[in-house]
Amino acid sequence: MRVIAQSVVAGAVLLVLSHGALAYDFDGTRSGEYLVGDPPDVQLAAGPNHLVELVNSRMRVFLKNPLGEMASTVDLGTLLGCPGPFDPRVRYDAQAQRWYISAARFGSQDSRVCFAVSRTPDPTGPFIQYQFVIDPTVFPDFDTLGYNDDKVIVEFNRVPVEGASPPIAQTGVELWILNKADLLAGGPVRSQSVFPGTFVMPATTLSSNTTLYLENLEETRIVLMSVTGVPGVGGGAVVTTLPTLPFSANFVAPSSPQKNSDNLLYTVGSIRDVVYRNGKMWASATSACTPSGDTQTRCCLRLVELNDNGAGSFSIAQDIEYSQANTYYFYPAIGVDATDALVVGFGASSSTIYPSFYATGRKATEPVNTLHGPTRVAAGQAPYGVNCLLFGMPLCRWGDYFGAAVDPVDSHTIWIAGEYAAYPTPTWSTRIEQVSTN
Amino acid sequence: MTGLMRIGTAIVVGGWMVSAGAGGQPGSEPAVQVPPPRSVNVSKGVAPLFFRVSPVIVIVPSGVVQVGTPAPEQQTGGKAAEPAPPPSATDVLP
Numbered sequence: 175m176r177v178i179a180q181s182v183v184a185g186a187v188l189l190v191l192s193h194g195a196l197a198y199d200f201d202g203t204r205s206g207e208y209l210v211g212d213p214p215d216v217q218l219a220a221g222p223n224h225l226v227e228l229v230n231s232r233m234r235v236f237l238k239n240p241l242g243e244m245a246s247t248v249d250l251g252t253l254l255g256c257p258g259p260f261d262p263r264v265r266y267d268a269q270a271q272r273w274y275i276s277a278a279r280f281g282s283q284d285s286r287v288c289f290a291v292s293r294t295p296d297p298t299g300p301f302i303q304y305q306f307v308i309d310p311t312v313f314p315d316f317d318t319l320g321y322n323d324d325k326v327i328v329e330f331n332r333v334p335v336e337g338a339s340p341p342i343a344q345t346g347v348e349l350w351i352l353n354k355a356d357l358l359a360g361g362p363v364r365s366q367s368v369f370p371g372t373f374v375m376p377a378t379t380l381s382s383n384t385t386l387y388l389e390n391l392e393e394t395r396i397v398l399m400s401v402t403g404v405p406g407v408g409g410g411a412v413v414t415t416l417p418t419l420p421f422s423a424n425f426v427a428p429s430s431p432q433k434n435s436d437n438l439l440y441t442v443g444s445i446r447d448v449v450y451r452n453g454k455m456w457a458s459a460t461s462a463c464t465p466s467g468d469t470q471t472r473c474c475l476r477l478v479e480l481n482d483n484g485a486g487s488f489s490i491a492q493d494i495e496y497s498q499a500n501t502y503y504f505y506p507a508i509g510v511d512a513t514d515a516l517v518v519g520f521g522a523s524s525s526t527i528y529p530s531f532y533a534t535g536r537k538a539t540e541p542v543n544t545l546h547g548p549t550r551v552a553a554g555q556a557p558y559g560v561n562c563l564l565f566g567m568p569l570c571r572w573g574d575y576f577g578a579a580v581d582p583v584d585s586h587t588i589w590i591a592g593e594y595a596a597y598p599t600p601t602w603s604t605r606i607e608q609v610s611t612n
Numbered sequence: 613m614t615g616l617m618r619i620g621t622a623i624v625v626g627g628w629m630v631s632a633g634a635g636g637q638p639g640s641e642p643a644v645q646v647p648p649p650r651s652v653n654v655s656k657g658v659a660p661l662f663f664r665v666s667p668v669i670v671i672v673p674s675g676v677v678q679v680g681t682p683a684p685e686q687q688t689g690g691k692a693a694e695p696a697p698p699p700s701a702t703d704v705l706p
Contacts, residue, residue, distance in 0.1 A: 252677060302676055365670070410667075
């Protein structure tokens with residue numbers, strides 16, 4: 175499949191982004207606010223009446239009407255029953271009408287991945303807490319969440335700690351498959367632990383499906399797995415490694431410069447999101463490429479759509495490398511609406527741009543392998559300067575990901591949340607934006 | 613994966629730092645936030661990955677929390693959590 179370095183549909187209007195008089199966007203959380211950490215690792219999910227934003231390590235609940243009014247705020251450690259959580263994730267499961275939240279926690283003898291499920295569609299109501307206890311010698315990192323009709327998957331990286339006693343048996347990746355009916359009942363949950371042998375990210379499944387897919391974009395192949403069955407029912411969950419797809423990418427993404435600063439943003443390359451809907455599966459990643467009209471390697475967005483051909487067979491439908499000369503794009507968060515329109519929220523920075531929040535997207539009816547030109551959602555106001563001595567170098571932690579969510583009521587609305595550098599330096603702020611695909 | 617960067621045998625993990633700042637009330641900030649370490653070292657000689665699926669494991673809820681509304685920013689959140697069983701309470705079924 176062809177890869178387009180700079181793919182733009184000229185003149186068409188996909189994104190109805192409002193600025194100024196119409197308040198369809200608002201700031202979520204800002205660095206320095208009450209017990210908020212740096213960097214944020216912002217996440218977003220949308221329910222019937224609420225938006226939930228997570229950062230390290232706080233949850234804020236905003237109303238959709240009036241838009242942006244804060245309905246509740248809670249320490250994520252309290253919500254999860256898990257002190258010092260990090261790498262928060264949130265999803266709203268429209269079919270189940272529940273919110274799922276996860277985060278990791280590391281302690282010398284208390285490493286866990288913490289999970290909570292709401293009892294109702296109201297995120298200001300009660301949540302049931304569950305804990306996945308991990309070998310005390312393992313640092314759990316970069317937890318991810320996926321779900322489908324009958325399962326929820328929580329996955330995390332197992333980072334071994336040197337000198338641990340006893341030594342851990344396995345490093346790499348671990349995932350837990352949870353019986354969704356048990357979760358919704360709020361009692362004991364039948365589950366199965368899986369070491370998949372390689373990193374794969376569980377899909378957010380937005381159309382009815384009893385198979386939950388997992389995917390990773392690697393430099394020479396696309397790795398796919400499926401999970402069928404349910405823990406504790408019949409033969410339980412079955413994890414199947416599917417045929418890989420040939421692929422070519424560079425995920426050694428460079429750090430990103432920012433305007434008026436010698437500090438670089440530590441922008442990590444690799445997969446960010448996987449969304450399955452209507453027989454299609456989109457994955458997004460930060461990659462490295464040389465944009466058209468450029469001579470240097472920059473951070474770029476890689477967006478790959480697969481066709482589900484049935485019986486575990488997938489094929490590449492679209493493969494887009496989205497970039498701009500002299501500019502660094504990173505952390506694409508994706509949402510897919512009922513018509514298979516794609517919306518991407520992502521970060522941008524360069525020697526002439528403060529760290530900013532942008533969006534792009536495409537309608538399903540538009541030419542394949544094309545995206546609209548970038549739309550700026552929130553302009554950076556200053557260089558960022560917190561946590562800027564990583565590895566003894568002038569590298570700033572800028573977080574690992576942004577958030578996107580399809581509205582469960584208006585399927586032509588996708589909400590995105592991203593981070594931008596805010597004045598006065600060196601703070602960050604998040605912006606939540608309503609994107610219409612009509 | 614993400615948040616990790618290998619330098620020699622060291623892995624730096626995507627940690628974060630707490631900034632109890634402008635939104636909080638002086639003296640009211642609970643000292644319960646413990647940032648994870650900024651770095652850990654990779655253990656040498658760790659067994660390679662292999663594919664494995666466990667039998668069914670039953671995980672019991674560790675607690676219930678009521679987020680509540682409205683909640684002023686100064687609160688750390690949830691009202692009273694119900695008494696919780698140990699978080700590691702799991703039973704492996706045959």
